[in-house]
Amino acid sequence: MRSGLAGDAALRARELVVPVPPRLVVDDITAEKAASIMAEQGGRLAVLAPEGGIVANIAGRYSGTPNYEVFLRGHAGEYLEVDRQGRESDVIEHAYLTLGLVVQPQIVRDLGQIKAAKERGLLGRFLYSLPVSTVGHREIRVPEVPEHVAADYRARIGGLTLQLASWSAPEVVEFSRDADEAMFSLQTEIEPQLGPRGAWHHIADWAGKYAGTVARFAALLHLADRPGDAWHHEIGAGTFARARELGSYFLAHALGAFDHMGRDEAYDDARALLAWITGERLPQFTRREAHRANRGRFTSASEIGPALDLLEEHGHIRQLPPPERHGAGRKPSPTYLVHPVHLSADRGQFGQNGQNP
Template identity: 25%
Template structure:
């Protein structure tokens, strides 16, 4: 700090000179100088005297009032970073290259990467419990929370690129078959309908056409993932895609859909609850046949802004029914404002290796009857037993996960799923070898390292540390409105009537006090004469508009 080491006596004697020194500066430099000066004055209890002197000198010199720099709304908790041991070598190197190219923290990249890999392998194998016959599918749900401008889309784009290429190639090869299927289906439907009309209606003919329709093999365009869909549309797409699909969304709009924003507030998350474990699901439709899914699997990878995350956490349906507790979470460090003009390109070999990995995983055929199972080596079984016991201890009274039992009780299964995903990435070219080779201790250790890292992220998400309070959200909303004003001040009444019509006077109180505490505004009262209520004036820190 600029005035570190200055004594109280020296500061007191030189307040006037220091204020003059401050006002010869301009813009952010002036605000930074005054902020350091005020911080030092506060440490000695001299802030009121400094404010009085500063106001008097500015008035005398015809200078605008001095302002401190605004403070951030909250200081992010220091969460443990992703370590090299959290990913297998081939994934670790590519993730590092992407994070350096996009200029984001590795924690921004890890869950989108896992979600894409999960989408590639779900439904192609399961992983056994080390000590019993229970199995887990390989789909996971993930959520990365980052503010606007933090390059979520740029990060997501790198991991999804080979998926898009594979999907385009397959659809080009399927184009004629899809067209033929649609033509045959339309033809048979019309023939059936015609057989049921007029005096020549023929029930047997109609039934024959119905039989042919039932026997007609469906051929649809390949759709590996969607960004958002209503529950009904999601179930319909799952039916078309062999009951395997992913929701990969870098905007978080899926929460709006699930929360009923587009369906009169009707929350319906049943399909996402059932498709996490592959449980049978039927959705009834008024205008067409019901959709019945026998073993649907869904991978979910979301990158959302804090506001979407906060809304999801406060939604009683999402939390009360365990939907939120199925997720891995990540809160990456913010990098916006600290980006370099140039960043290193992703090495071509790493890019090719990743592209080849994704395409080879996607090319693994879905099993027609018995699904392959991944077993454990003795070393892996020991590691998983230790982790299981550790989770159980942490859910006991007074321990870390005492109030997070619903999430923690699902963490062991998540660990198995991640281990299964890593195992298949190691044997991506031969599924038979993958299921004949037990999960190694090294792969288990890597998966468990990632899951231990995820525990702190989940604690931050579910303990309330990571969620914005309503006051913070409202303060940020009001601040954005104030930034858009041409004038440097506004009355509280004008703010209510012109800028934030959805608020009432009581709603404004706490957010405005917060903005004042953080140096974004100053609040004062002005009287016109002796009678009537004083006007509440809001003066805006000029530095927030720079």
């Protein structure tokens, strides 16, 4: 009798599945490992990293071949099958992957160089933010986040995380009639911009998801406003209007990011030189003066040439004819005349709209 009970207990023990420890966030990780962890965690994972190592992993740092299927399918909860060596494949019915990366501008450029990344839609799945660098004039002592703000944030985010962790199926949250009309208006505005003559044609893959991005923002704001029962209420027009404000920000930065991916270092050097010129309000300057004032960026005088050429090409500066030389001596440094618009308080479009160097 005891032997039979022991056998039954052993059989039941072998049938038990020990759950893996919860893991919501990872750092630098390969696409294969990310997919494996997602399979263990019910199809959900966030990659939050202060560096851009994962971009190199996506590009094929270890395999030599780009691997971004998990990042494509994880954008909108698509089906994903994860192959395992020596065992059956794991199936993720709905894969949800969040990426939050804080990287240097060069990493954004590297992202654009990944083979077929734009054609496959990888670049169109990111939200980009290109803040102006504050290096050189940062506040050393910054005020702390007010405690009531931090407490409210912890309560809302923590509460939502715990409340939604046990959900096995999504919940439908609907727009109100007014919000739905606002969504229709947004989609109507977007569509003509995607065509061959549209302002967003060159980022059509990203802009084609713009309306959906705004809808996601609206849902997230709705959840933040009503963390306990948002799914029982419609998303209002006011919430959608706030979401459009966020969308406008990311649209502007997406245009800047794709522009950044398609240009070389001379463009950034030219922007730095133009900032020096406008900051000093120089009516003219010599090549030697420009190099001396920007030694931190240009280690040799020859490195500054492409940036000066680019500024001249775009009409910001003009090289003056060299003066006549009489006798031997050091060759004078080329002199450049600055466009008058840079000497005024209102410098207009030159260098201010992100489109010109």
